Amino acid sequence: MGNVEKMDPDINGEGFDDSPPCVPKMQGFEHIGSLHTFAQPYSLRRTLRRISMSIYTVILKAKINMLLPFGPSAVILHYLTEKHGWIFFFSLVGITPLAERLGYATEQLAYYTGPTIGGLLNATFGNATEMIISIYALKNGMIRVVQQSLLGSILSNMLLVLGCAFLSGGIVHSNRDLVFNKAAAVVNSGLLLMAVMGLMFPAVLHFTHSEVHFGKSELSLSRFSSCVMLVAYASYLFFQLKGRHKLYSPVDEGEKENDDDSDEEDIPEITLWESVAWLAVLTAWVSILSGYLVDAIQGASEAMNMPVAFISVVLLPIVGNAAEHASAIMFAMKDKLDITLGVAIGSSTQISMFLIPFCVVIGWIMGKEMDLNFQLFETASLFITVLVVAFMLQEGTANYFKGLMLILCYLIVAASFFVHIDPAASKL
Template identity: 85%
Template sequence: MEPQLNGEDHDESPLGVRKMHRFEHIGSMASVSQSYGPMRTRSRLLMSIYVVIFKAKINLLLPFGPLAMILHYLTQMHGWVFFFSLLGIAPLAERLGYATEQLAFYTGPTVGGLLNATFGNATEMIISIYALKNGMIRVVQQSLLGSILSNMLLVLGCAFFCGGIVHSEKDQIFNKAAAVVNSGLLLMAVMGLTFPAVLHFTHSEVQYGKSEVSLSRFSSCIMLVAYAGYLFFQLKTRHNIYSPIEEEERQIVDIQDEEDVPEITLWESISWLAVLTAWVSILSGYLVDAIQGASEAMNMPVAFISVILLPIVGNAAEHASAIMFAMKDKLDISLGVAIGSSTQISMFLIPFCVVIGWMMGQRMDLNFQLFETATLFITVLVVAFMLQEGTANYFKGLMLILCYLIVAASFFVHIDPAIND
């Protein structure tokens, strides 16, 4: 014990320095929490507000949220209400990701990663529930589909591209085993979405218009069970399977990221998550109400707005995090953010919306129509092909980004066909 203490006192190892910084930070937090004076409490509150609200430059977009609400009541300019709502939600989505990362310091990396994926998709979940309540089933389907496409092509592509540019002298490597598991889950989700669509378009249902809904509800329950099994695998088994990679990654984090200490306390993180989620919920209502009017005002198909514009805002936090970690040569984390988020949307959020719609009396199903289902199927195949070698470079990232541009252009000229029941 004595040599270790002396080593830390003399700052011989970066790990020792990192631990000292962390203990000093935790000690300062403890001293603040033990002093119950109003001055201390107010000082801590002001510091928390500064760190979460004023420190981030993206929060310059926050006033657009209240502006969208004012325009909603005073004018009929749905295009501007939609646009300002998008701008107002963007910093909230990014700050949700920040608050989750702060919470991850106290919960550990595995639970923290799960929380990051969950709250990273909180914006999509809230928007989907509001749209579902208003009976806008196609908006729900297309926005969730767009989130998957955005994460798999745009977010992952930008991460590969930026990481490849910074580390152009080599191919970056990532954990191929984890990528295979996520690819398998995504293919299972494609299967769950394909059969209701095929059943509908081949007119082979036992009860036309009803069998596809029943099949969707059954498949959704199965997908939720599969996702629960995936969570158990991640939380209980993954540490044993991927321990060499996690230990190496932990060493890199300990050596390189001495500044990575929590900036806000545990309860402040939880409180900010609640506040930000509530504000996202309020703005989402105005956003959903303005979609149809914005489509007419901007002369854009609702499909393009739902599949391309909404997910770009909802994935703001994932986009920034994935690029940042890829530039630090931590592709496993980038892959977990992008592909993990897509897996959660396809295996949890979509089936969850089907079940919630069932409880609301809405005919939400897994029939995403032929065009959307084919797009998802091809996207999963392309990404699975890119991940099979376990390496990444800027050219692979460029190809994924260009694929996303093709998808975006396709939805810009795509009009939702009339549903013939």
């Protein structure tokens, strides 16, 4: 019987009611009411501590969030002054950390959803900033701003982001060429060429005056091509995530083992519901600032004596590509060029094959004549950029010289848009 009495408490030395081992079990049940009243404030403290930790991880921990006060300052300036140049600048700087944190929250959510849904989330939220700005501009009838900002995001990702990544990775590993999987690069290059084809035919149809119904055939072709491009992008997601996922494995087996070790160390920093909540909060705040940013574009162009085309193609994409820029450089310096290409070229593929056709369809629903005729200058810029990047990637190697060449190409493109007069400014 003595042995039976010793087995009464829990094996860990505590009763099943969390009472200390010296307290009999019946006594714990008699005071169950007092334990319940103690559990309520304890649960509240635990919830508050979890919220404070989440705020610290997402907001206070990242140094880029020092730029967050620029967002509220832009809202205040909007109502107190009419200085559109300052409103645009403060909105632009204020959105930058939000875009980076939006990418962070998406990565955290992908830990819980798995690779398939995670890839879809990256497709949706990876370019959420560009999508929100484009929808606001489209709602205000600023079709050229939508076209040029999306085009600028593609050019920035392919030339500036990829160039900085190659340059940084090449300097860190200057004794050898960095190697990446050519298969993924070839597939993305093919999709980008398909996007160029989708943008080229409406422009050629318009400028050769060979439309069956002037103005209408161009718009109908754009909407049909957009639907085809969306189907192609959905097929690409299935191909990448389900059909041929082994195609995108790292080139080196030793590198693969290192990646596996790093994956084991990578654990989510916030919970599933915290990730969803932060995505909602950040998306809402980006939406608010995007409205002030779009409203100030025309006034900022006049105040700064700067073409709207340059603002749309060069300045706006810098904000949307903040997360991609930092991630691509970081992975390139760690000799993980497969991930770098997935970030930079993959983002360009998302914009050209998903976001641009999506905006055409949204404009169709809104009754706006958003089309794929990006004008000859913009279309030619995209076509030459895709060719240059495709030639840079065909060998499957990267170094600091290739990165420098891509950055210099981007400077030429940026300077070209600074002196470019938009012939379709009447569409604004």
